[in-house]
Amino acid sequence: MKIFSAKQIKQWDAFTIANEPVSSIDLMERAAGKCVEWLICQNYFQKHYHIFCGKATMVAMV
Secondary structure: OOOOOOHHHHHHHHHHHHHOOOHHHHHHHHHHHHHHHHHHOOOOOOOOOOEEEEEEEEEEEE
16 A cells, blocks of 8 residues: 655645646545545445544544
8 A cells, every 4th residue: 555645645636626627625525435435345334434634634544
């Protein structure tokens, strides 16, 4: 598993927003949807999660 820095993620977000017709909030919503999709595919909904969000980062703790 690769772990990317907040700076890298922020750069990718800026690139995507500049090159696709998507707003920052829609990009975040898309990312959240993909996280939920992954959790469903992995059958992880039998566990409890705490999700902490901050500037340019999202961390999930199991």
